[in-house]
Amino acid sequence: MLDHLLNPTVKDATQFIGRYKSSRVIVIYGQVEATYSGRAAAQLRLMPRLIITKPDGVLMVHEGYREKPVIWNPPGSQLFVSVDGDVLVLRSIRYSPREYVTIRIHKVYMVSSMEIGLTEDFKVIGTEKDVVDAIMANPSLVEDGFKVLSREYETMVGSIDILGEDKLGNLVVVEVKRGEASPEAVHQLKRYVEYIKGKNPGRGVRGILVATGISTSAYRYLKDYGLEFRRYTHANIINYT
Amino acid sequence: MLDHLLNPTVKDATQFIGRYKSSRVIVIYGQVEATYSGRAAAQLRLMPRLIITKPDGVLMVHEGYREKPVIWNPPGSQLFVSVDGDVLVLRSIRYSPREYVTIRIHKVYMVSSMEIGLTEDFKVIGTEKDVVDAIMANPSLVEDGFKVLSREYETMVGSIDILGEDKLGNLVVVEVKRGEASPEAVHQLKRYVEYIKGKNPGRGVRGILVATGISTSAYRYLKDYGLEFRRYTHANIINYT
DNA sequence: GCCTAGGTCCCGTCG
DNA sequence: CGACGGGGCCTAGGC
CATH class of the missing domain: 3.40.1350.10 (Trna Endonuclease; Chain: A, domain 1)
Structure with a gap:
């Protein structure tokens, strides 16, 4: 149900993410740098951060404060995992409008994953x-x-x-x-x-x-x-x- | 740097969250029910979900899809942790406007925590x-x-x-x-x-x-x-x- | 697919 | 502290 790896090798982490990215929520603690480009552009220098991916294509880079991710791609984006030397690379493409997020994880402290559903009949009262x-x-x-x-x-x-x-x-x-x-x-x-x-x-x-x-x-x-x-x-x- | 507990007792999880809630990001995988009331109201039945708290008071309940949390309180909110029988209870109060989030975690699969900073000079280009x-x-x-x-x-x-x-x-x-x-x-x-x-x-x-x-x-x-x-x-x- | 309008919008800035 | 307007807004509903 819940899987996780502590301080995995780049290879193991890559495999882990590849296996679950289209069926589960994945949470990664890591030493991370990231860039975004598309309608606008932004860049993040190397630092410990939290990364979350969801099977619908959501990719988020969270920092220690704020509710919103600093860098993200919304549902419908496509996620690619690869390795560049000792660095785990996540690339995400949103197609309309075209937007690119690239995340380079120099150190994975932990990667974990669990299958989580969706409340289909969710309703907010007072709209x-x-x-x-x-x-x-x-x-x-x-x-x-x-x-x-x-x-x-x-x-x-x-x-x-x-x-x-x-x-x-x-x-x-x-x-x-x-x-x-x-x-x-x-x-x-x-x-x-x-x-x-x-x-x-x-x-x-x-x-x-x-x-x-x-x-x-x-x-x-x-x-x-x-x-x-x-x-x-x-x-x-x-x-x- | 990174701490975590797997399938902890309610008591251990409570202690863990209490220790880190004002200094670190905390991630919880659990069997969760939740309610929100304030400017509007909403309710979630028991289901596996992902919960994130940040030291600035952010509390988020994420499901398996969507970029936004289903239930949340923004920065500035205050978080309280308690135990109700076998259930771990998180209560969050936002003061202006007044809004309440109550999360009841019937089973904690994993709780983890790491200190994560903030990119002070973060800048988006193209605004x-x-x-x-x-x-x-x-x-x-x-x-x-x-x-x-x-x-x-x-x-x-x-x-x-x-x-x-x-x-x-x-x-x-x-x-x-x-x-x-x-x-x-x-x-x-x-x-x-x-x-x-x-x-x-x-x-x-x-x-x-x-x-x-x-x-x-x-x-x-x-x-x-x-x-x-x-x-x-x-x-x-x-x-x- | 694009267009339109609401949102517990969040978020920064300025009074 | 509230008020105001932008946002990579996101998200749901129509066409």
Whole structure:
């Protein structure tokens, strides 16, 4: 189930990685240098680091801090293992966009491997989709008398989360954010409102931003543009999901 | 330098993790269940998984596929280790925003640990900043006769990468993207141009999007708005960085 | 395959 | 400390 080699020879480590790279997760502690080139470029000098590969092609070089790897290639990349003198070489190619990672391991302290699966039905609760779902089920979360006309209404300038109508017959553009709304969210809403206004001359059009909160500068933009903000809390939503 | 325990008792594993959690990277292979709650929520049933902790508070639960952990807490989080019967429990708290990760390890196959550093002077070449630097050094990359007036010019609607002037005395708003420009980039540029026009009535104002490429829909928006596109290649830039 | 938009985004920088 | 915007973003969903 779990295999590992301590201070293996380059040859043994190469064989080990070759055997498991397409079926298991592999973890390597080693003295490592690495380069990346593709859309951008980066380089790492020799140092102890942690390397992880996964059967889907993921390759990551981790350091002692940060959540993200310093150098990596994403799923779909292809991994090649070879030997250059006393150095174990991992080369990874991502094809679209073309990106290359080369890792030279001068000393392998440990290489280990285990078969690990995937939670197929993994689900995160509390995403933007959940909030939109709740509004669809109970439109009054936006405001009293609000009626939904369309979800994911497609326009030339992007897709509107919810397009609806208020009790006075005005069109209402609703933009939903799962957390704190930023200025960018307000600009987005403004764009949609201007588009809908252009398409419906003479008709009243309102824009409502629905989020758990809003930054002060975003709120200033919002007010400048004549848009509205509606706060929701997790408690508002939870009953309708 | 590298320590590890194979199939340790819960007690030994606990002690091991407690000793190293604030100074080293720790890797655990185990039979794991986990929950996350905070801005959102998620849950994982018992399964073999890979767990990594780092001294800066990073905690990650990895599965056999994907680059990103399924459940995690970022740097700055605090890790607590305890025992619940035969189960090793890791609890992690992130304080702002408040988020909790609880990991229950029913079986530890291996726990290992090594001190790993950080590349302090790590640098990625080819970021947006590099492109802007190159234009600052050689404004004609934008167009012949272009003069820079200001970098990161702050406005009410965001900060303009480069504000300049063309040879005819028109104001020129330059928006730089490191890769393929999306519609979002065009909207951003349009916003800035409108703002600058509003502040400089009667003066000619142009908007130029500088990127390695542009999607077809983004190009359509760009033309509709009367904006311009200037392609750059890595080769254009590299001489000026 | 590319395009589009969300993310528990993370991450650095600047106030 | 929060706020803002970039990222080799990654990842899921449409076309």
